[in-house]
Structures are given as structure tokens and as C-alpha cells.
Amino acid sequence: MKLASVTVDGVRRGALVNETRRSVSLLSATVDDIVRGAPVVVAGDLPLPEVRLESPLHRFNRDVLCTGWNYWDHFEESAGKREGQDPVSRPLRPTFFTKGPDTVIGPFDPIAYDPSLSQKWDYEAEIAMVIGRDGRSIPEEKALDHVFGFLVANDVSQRDLQRAHGGQWLKGKSLDATMPLGPWLTTVEDVDLTGMRVQCKVNGVLMQDASSAQMAFSFAQIIAELSEGMTLRAGDVVLTGTPSGVGQAREPQVFLGDGDVVVTRVSGLGELRNTVTLTDLGGR
Structure with missing residues (x-):
């Protein structure tokens, strides 16, 4: 599983990457939350070239x-x-x-x-x-x-x-x-x-x-x-x-x-x- 972070309509979202199909499936939680145990729930698809990938993680415990x-x-x-x-x-x-x-x-x-x-x-x-x-x-x-x-x-x-x-x-x-x-x-x-x-x-x-x-x-x-x-x-x-x-x-x-x-x-x-x-x- 490949998890990316994208911004859609000004909101940061987690996304599931399908490299073969060159698409992402938007998720209901951010990657930071998924790493900490949030469930992976698919909420819609977008072509990969149409989204801007950000750093997968944005919330850090420490350095x-x-x-x-x-x-x-x-x-x-x-x-x-x-x-x-x-x-x-x-x-x-x-x-x-x-x-x-x-x-x-x-x-x-x-x-x-x-x-x-x-x-x-x-x-x-x-x-x-x-x-x-x-x-x-x-x-x-x-x-x-x-x-x-x-x-x-x-x-x-x-x-x-x-x-x-x-x-x-x-x-x-x-x-x-x-x-x-x-x-x-x-x-x-x-x-x-x-x-x-x-x-x-x-x-x-x-x-x-x-x-x-x-x-x-x-x-x-x-x-x-x-x-x-x-x-x-x-x-x-x-x-x-x-x-x-x-x-x-x-x-x-x-x-x-x-x-x-x-x-x-x-x-x-x-x-x-x-x-x-x-x-x-x-x-x-």
C-alpha cells in the first residue's frame, strides 16, 4: 500500500496511490492519522497527474x-x-x-x-x-x-x-x-x-x-x-x-x-x- 498526501479544495487528504492505473483514491483520514491507527476508508478517485503530492507526513512528534x-x-x-x-x-x-x-x-x-x-x-x-x-x-x-x-x-x-x-x-x-x-x-x-x-x-x-x-x-x-x-x-x-x-x-x-x-x-x-x-x- 502506498499512501500519499494531497490537498483538494484547500483540505489536506490522505490518498491511496495506484501506480499502475496512475490514479489516487482519496481517503477519509490524513496519512498522519492512518499511521497512528485511523482506518483507511476510500472516499473517491482522481487521476494522479491532476493532484499535487505533498510530504506524506505533516504532524511530527519531535525532530x-x-x-x-x-x-x-x-x-x-x-x-x-x-x-x-x-x-x-x-x-x-x-x-x-x-x-x-x-x-x-x-x-x-x-x-x-x-x-x-x-x-x-x-x-x-x-x-x-x-x-x-x-x-x-x-x-x-x-x-x-x-x-x-x-x-x-x-x-x-x-x-x-x-x-x-x-x-x-x-x-x-x-x-x-x-x-x-x-x-x-x-x-x-x-x-x-x-x-x-x-x-x-x-x-x-x-x-x-x-x-x-x-x-x-x-x-x-x-x-x-x-x-x-x-x-x-x-x-x-x-x-x-x-x-x-x-x-x-x-x-x-x-x-x-x-x-x-x-x-x-x-x-x-x-x-x-x-x-x-x-x-x-x-x-x-
Whole structure:
């Protein structure tokens, strides 16, 4: 099942996506409510090209929960390139951080770009999980029972801000309107967990291309580690890390600028297509 969020006559609605028929069936509840247990009741059909897809989720319990350095090739390309610091050893457990929920935009919305705040805007294609059942200290073998579904994300980051605050990543990951999410939420039973292909293109050039099978820590391991002593709640969004090929690790480095088109694709989950757009975020 693929659940999307659309606005019809000024009202946000959940929708059931039929990719084969290129249509959506409008639902009586929002995706946020369905994730939290509301029934799926069909209330009418529309052709898919006639609706604008928004971020599937709009109501967040807290910051977006994120996993860093979860593909070893990305860890290797990044750990040795931290300015003024020595390379570090591979972590034995996942690295976690958060992003503000105001970062979230829809699958085709513009990515905000304000060069007065940062000169190093980078792309990070990722798979995101959505929690569908509350739990704390969840055993790894039961972790996927707590997942409602998966979607595509791009953890657009400001590398200079990311390094500017004592090694804390929050600020360089949390500028408003910079993280596309979508295009819909695919429920866990319809996802091939053995290896989804994760790709990112910038202006038509393939920059990232990997399989989720290359993750250092699996989806279940991430949930088990993250939930140790900490309650995960239905509706929580958990990013699972990006593979190698990010702009800061390239020679020469490649950073995003006004007008760049970023396409983020995960096999079985869909595609995001966003244009980097000059935006005043209040920079000086």
C-alpha cells in the first residue's frame, strides 16, 4: 500500500496511490492519522497527474531522527576529510542525530537555498522509516514489527555549519525547507528489504548509487539501538544514512546552487524531484 498526501479544495487528504492505473483514491483520514491507527476508508478517485503530492507526513512528534555514517563507503570518504581533525575508527554502534521538523518539504517542492547562511549545500539520498507502533527497548528481532513503512528523503546539509558548532550536527542539518520527503509512504509489507537501490542525480549527473544491503547497521539494528531506554512513537521519522558520493567528499568538491535540479530515487519507493531555489531564510 502506498499512501500519499494531497490537498483538494484547500483540505489536506490522505490518498491511496495506484501506480499502475496512475490514479489516487482519496481517503477519509490524513496519512498522519492512518499511521497512528485511523482506518483507511476510500472516499473517491482522481487521476494522479491532476493532484499535487505533498510530504506524506505533516504532524511530527519531535525532530526527525537520523542515522549518520551508516554506509561504510560514506564513512571512509567522510571520516578522513574532516578539516583539522585526524581520521577516526569505524563506530561499533550507530551514530544518531536529529533534524528540525521544519526542514521537511514535499517531493516536488523547491529546496531553500540561502548562500548568506552557508556556502556548502550538499545532497544526501536516504531511505526513511516511519514508526507505526510505540515501543521502548525494542529487541532487534521484533524491530520491524514497529515499522509502518518507508519513504525517500534527501538530507540536504550545510557542511560549513555542520562543522562550526563543536562537532554537533543539528544546526547544519536543520535549516528550514531543505529536506524533501516522499513521494508517498509505502507500507512495510510491500517493501523489499533485501536491497533497495539508492540514487541521487544533480542536473542529470549520477552522484550516488548504492544498495541498502551495503548499510553498516540494518533497519532492525537502527530501531533496536535507537529505542534503548527511549520510546519511539507512531509517526516518528527515522532516516537511515546516505551512501558515498556526497559533494564534500569529491575532488573537486561539488556543492548545490540556485537552479540545480536534485533527483532522489529509491527502487520500490519512488522519486523526489526538487529544484534548489534562492530563498531568504533571514541570513545577514
